[in-house]
Each structure stands twice: as C-alpha cells, then as structure tokens.
Amino acid sequence: MTRVATWNVNSLRARIDRVDEWLGYAKPDILCMQETKMPDGIFPYDHFSELGYEAIHYGHNQWNGVAILSRVGLEPIKRGFFDEDGDGSSEARSVWAECGGIKVGSVYVPNGRALDDPHMDYKLQWLTRLKEHLGKFADPTENVVVCGDFNVAPADEDVWDISKMDGMTHVSEPERSAFRSVCDWGLTDSFRELNKSPGLFTWWDFRGGSFHKHEGMRIDFVLASNPMSERAYFATVDRNARKGTKPSDHAPLFVDFG
DNA sequence: ATGGTAGCGCTGCTA
Numbered sequence: 001m002t003r004v005a006t007w008n009v010n011s012l013r014a015r016i017d018r019v020d021e022w023l024g025y026a027k028p029d030i031l032c033m034q035e036t037k038m039p040d041g042i043f044p045y046d047h048f049s050e051l052g053y054e055a056i057h058y059g060h061n062q063w064n065g066v067a068i069l070s071r072v073g074l075e076p077i078k079r080g081f082f083d084e085d086g087d088g089s090s091e092a093r094s095v096w097a098e099c100g101g102i103k104v105g106s107v108y109v110p111n112g113r114a115l116d117d118p119h120m121d122y123k124l125q126w127l128t129r130l131k132e133h134l135g136k137f138a139d140p141t142e143n144v145v146v147c148g149d150f151n152v153a154p155a156d157e158d159v160w161d162i163s164k165m166d167g168m169t170h171v172s173e174p175e176r177s178a179f180r181s182v183c184d185w186g187l188t189d190s191f192r193e194l195n196k197s198p199g200l201f202t203w204w205d206f207r208g209g210s211f212h213k214h215e216g217m218r219i220d221f222v223l224a225s226n227p228m229s230e231r232a233y234f235a236t237v238d239r240n241a242r243k244g245t246k247p248s249d250h251a252p253l254f255v256d257f258g
Numbered sequence: 259a260t261g262g263t264a265g266c267g268c269t270g271c272t273a
Contacts, residue, residue, distance in 0.1 A: 113272085207262035209262095
C-alpha cells in the first residue's frame, strides 16, 4: 500500500507542530505540501529526515512554496515547470520528483482573486502551462500523481451552496474547463472516484466560522494516472486536522493505492 | 453587516 497525501499548510513555520502530529498518526508515504511560505534555505530538511522522510522544496520568500516528502525514496526531477529556471525568477508553485516508482508533482495553482482580475488570466494560463509541462514530465501510461491546491471546485457539489457563488472565482466555467483540460492529459480525480457524496470539502475560510457552518469547498486533489487510479481503494479528508490549535484553512486528504 | 481571520512582516498584501 502506498498512501499519497496533499495538504496546503498555509505557512510551514506556523504549522510545523500540526504537520509533525499529522505525519505521526496518518503516516503518509508521500506528502505534497503547498504554501510553505519560506525560501529553500530554511526548509527543515534535517527535521523531516529525522522523521524518516526525504524531501524536495521549492520556495523563494513568504509567498507560495511547495514541497514533496517521501519515505519510499525521492529522486528530485525539477523545481518549477521545465520552462522555468527554478532560481527565483518565477513563482514557486510546482515541484517534481520520483518517489518509489511514482512520478509526483506538488502544485499550487494561482488563486485568480476575481473573475475580472488580471490574476484570473494568469491562473488560466498557468493551468495551460501545467498541462504542457505534464507532457514533458511523464506519459499517462506511467505511475503519475499530481497533487495540490488547484483553487478550482470542479462541480457544483464541491461547494457548500452553489446558489451563493454566482460570479465568484473557483467555480466559473473557464476555471472548470481549464481544470478538466489538465485532467484530460490522463489524470483522474481519485478522491471523487472513491467518495461520491456531495459536501466533502478540503478548504474552509478562516473567517466567520465557516468550518463549523460546513461552508467549504473541495479544491485540493490527488490526480492519478490510469495505472495509479486502478490501484486506488480508499480516500479521505482528515477534518480533524482542521480543528484544534492553529489549524491551516485547508485539511489534508490522502488516497491509498494498493 | 460590503464585514470577517490568518500569516507575513511592517503597512499593506495575499488568501
């Protein structure tokens, strides 16, 4: 069994105790993290090594930052897309490695902010570039997982109340279309394949008690190529990690592959 | 009720 997890930690420095706690009981083999919000120079490689995890991190500053932890081996492949230099001139939104015979990507898709904001165009273009990158990274007949915060709720049942989302980001047709286009490369939303119920969320706004009102969205995914998808047999969101002291606004989710 | 909270880092930006 291989347990593949993804978690937008919303600052690794602020969340390190919660991450340690979660690694201790969830015991993922591979954990993709987003929004570490730190440069590579202070990423706690040694700390995770003591916990049995190899790691690759890509971050420049207090924004973005992505990582992959693995306890089944880790061969670094690329910081950023293949058309990015990974030395600081581009945003740190993707990192790529091979872990125990699985090609793994950890991605943090731009937020978009609003439908009429220039960042929305950037978000859509970034998703197009992600798909182009996948073509160079791997073949969909290989073992591939692309995990992360996509900032898109792909279907109406992935938000708490679609009637309140008219004109809002994360649910617009251009965003959903761009997400589907990435999946059309050869990736399946493995969590949804295994959990058909509506109202299963991975993110809740810090404001207004959204978590306790169950007002969230499902915007984090473990996307799996067919050889991986066929092996997926269990998936869940750990809502307990969204409770208690200093939680991230995202909960971790994982998929177990036989 | 056009707010609210969290993190970073220093005053406003990002989400």
